[in-house]
Amino acid sequence: MKIYGVALLAACFLLGKFLGNLLGKLININNDIGGVGFAMILLMASSIYLRKKGWLIPETEKGVWFWSAMYIPIIVAMAATLNVKAAVSGGFVAVVAGIVTTIICMLLVPVLSKIGRNNEIPKT
Amino acid sequence: MEIIEKIISKNGLVFAFLFVGIIMLFSFWISKKLLRNKIPGVAIAILIGLALAFTGDKKGMADIPIFAGMAILGGSMFRDFAVVATAMSADISKIKQAGLAGIISLLIGVTVTFFIGAIIAYFMGYTDAVSMATIAAGAGTYIVGPVTGTALGASSDVIAISVATGVVKTIFTTIATPLIAKRIKLDNPHAAVVFGGLIGTTSGVVAGLAATDEKLVPYGALTATFYTGIGCLLCPSVFYLILKFLGF
Numbered sequence: 394m395k396i397y398g399v400a401l402l403a404a405c406f407l408l409g410k411f412l413g414n415l416l417g418k419l420i421n422i423n424n425d426i427g428g429v430g431f432a433m434i435l436l437m438a439s440s441i442y443l444r445k446k447g448w449l450i451p452e453t454e455k456g457v458w459f460w461s462a463m464y465i466p467i468i469v470a471m472a473a474t475l476n477v478k479a480a481v482s483g484g485f486v487a488v489v490a491g492i493v494t495t496i497i498c499m500l501l502v503p504v505l506s507k508i509g510r511n512n513e514i515p516k517t
Numbered sequence: 518m519e520i521i522e523k524i525i526s527k528n529g530l531v532f533a534f535l536f537v538g539i540i541m542l543f544s545f546w547i548s549k550k551l552l553r554n555k556i557p558g559v560a561i562a563i564l565i566g567l568a569l570a571f572t573g574d575k576k577g578m579a580d581i582p583i584f585a586g587m588a589i590l591g592g593s594m595f596r597d598f599a600v601v602a603t604a605m606s607a608d609i610s611k612i613k614q615a616g617l618a619g620i621i622s623l624l625i626g627v628t629v630t631f632f633i634g635a636i637i638a639y640f641m642g643y644t645d646a647v648s649m650a651t652i653a654a655g656a657g658t659y660i661v662g663p664v665t666g667t668a669l670g671a672s673s674d675v676i677a678i679s680v681a682t683g684v685v686k687t688i689f690t691t692i693a694t695p696l697i698a699k700r701i702k703l704d705n706p707h708a709a710v711v712f713g714g715l716i717g718t719t720s721g722v723v724a725g726l727a728a729t730d731e732k733l734v735p736y737g738a739l740t741a742t743f744y745t746g747i748g749c750l751l752c753p754s755v756f757y758l759i760l761k762f763l764g765f
Contacts, residue, residue: 406601413668416754425668426757429597430750433604440605457605464599464660465559466537470591471663472566472680473584474577479674480681486641486652487678491685493637494630494656498715499693502701505625505715506708508618 398456401443405435522583529586537590540565555728557720560687563659567681575673593667600660604746615710619740622714627748630656630717631756634682639765646757646765648675652682654752658718659683661748668753687721694725703729706736713737717744 413428420426436457443449525532544565545558552561573580579588589595634653643649651671655662655678662679665671671679694712698704703712713722713736722741726733 402598402602402605406598409601410597413753420758422758422761424670425753427750427752427754428668429600429664430746430754432597432601433607433746433749436601436604437607454605457602460599460602461605464596464603465562466534466541467591467596467599468660468663468680469540469562469566470533470537470587471596472563472577472591472677473569474573474579474588474591475567475570475677475680476575476673477567477570477577477677478574479672480677483641483643483652483674483678484681486638486643487655487681488685489641490634490637490652490656491682492689494633495686495689495693495716497633498626498630499697499701499712501622501625501629501715502703502708502712505618505622505711506702508621508711509616509707 395452395456395459398453398458399460400456401439401453402436402457402460405439406432408432409435525583526585529583530589531586532583533586533590536584536587540569554724556688556691557724559720560684560691563680563684567677567684570677593663597664597667600664600745600749603742607743607746615714615740618707619710619714622711623717623740623743623747626715626717627657627744627751628756629715631748631752635756635760643675643678644765646760647671649765650752650757650760651675651679653756654748655679655682656686657683657748657752658745659687660745661752664749665752665757669757683718686716687718690716690718690721691724691728694722695728698729703733706733709733709736710740714740714744717741717748719744 409432410428412431413425416426417424440449541562544562548554548558548561570577572578576588578584631653634656635649638649638652643652647669651666654665659680662683663676666676666679702708716722719741722737723734726737
């Protein structure tokens with residue numbers, strides 16, 4: 394049943410958030426420190442484990458796939474409900490930060506491309 | 518009219534599904550027909566979302582009663598839930614396929630982007646650690662930004678800036694990739710794997726590579742899919758703490 398997939402997702406989500414908040418508490422910052430990231434790792438790990446055991450059937454997975462496919466529409470809804478009027482003054486930051494970071498990363502492509510390449514393709 | 522308003526206000530979330538569906542349909546139509554897939558439909562949809570937010574104030578268009586459901590659909594609970602669900606498509610065997618260069622480029626991509634983004638945010642007047650981290654995370658992808666911002670308690674306008682930063686990156690990547698490809702030797706699968714890891718915005722990487730050489734698309738997407746997950750893990754935790762540690 395699809396709900397098993399949704400329930401698995403919910404379990405990973407809540408446990409991840411719990412770990413995030415626990416970590417925040419431990420280091421005295423009362424925030425959620427990486428909870429979504431923990432939840433993603435939990436979901437990856439549990440789905441691999443359950444697949445190996447043969448317990449994760451496609452029907453169950455569909456419950457997770459649905460939510461996975463919903464994330465772009467949800468981001469659109471989120472974008473429409475942000476305080477953009479107050480953010481206009483920061484619009485320039487968005488353009489500068491978005492473009493500068495991208496250019497720098499693009500320029501790193503030829504540098505990092507060298508890694509592992511020589512091992513895979515022996516020089517002739 | 519009164520009846521319609523009553524139905525919508527009582528079923529806000531359902532109306533939001535319909536409304537966002539229409540935005541998506543419209544955005545992908547524009548992307549395909551008017552822009553010949555030069556700019557991904559996803560980026561257009563988010564831009565339309567941001568533009569619609571101008572119709573309201575603090576809560577964007579959700580300030581208008583009939584659109585109140587948009588705040589439920591776009592709230593942090595559904596958003597984080599859906600983002601976590603995307604981890605399902607991340608296949609561990611694929612990361613092995615990407616190899617060492619793929620993993621290193623992912624880590625360097627997320628790290629370099631975050632800290633350069635944070636420096637830019639700082640020099641442009643966002644000097645507190647939470648705002649810096651949120652905007653810098655947005656320079657990663659438009660998902661890492663709001664996830665980080667919500668986790669750290671950033672204000673809605675800073676989160677809006679982080680989303681806009683991510684959207685700028687997506688559009689810029691789409692346009693710039695085919696122009697810069699030769700110069701950065703982006704002409705083989707190995708370089709595409711590295712490129713995907715460094716840039717990370719999946720929609721931008723896919724659209725940019727498609728405009729460069731369609732054969733490279735799957736290689737770039739391979740690493741880019743992991744970027745948001747790694748960003749959501751590192752930005753609100755280790756990276757934020759480093760900013761704190763540095764005294765911001």
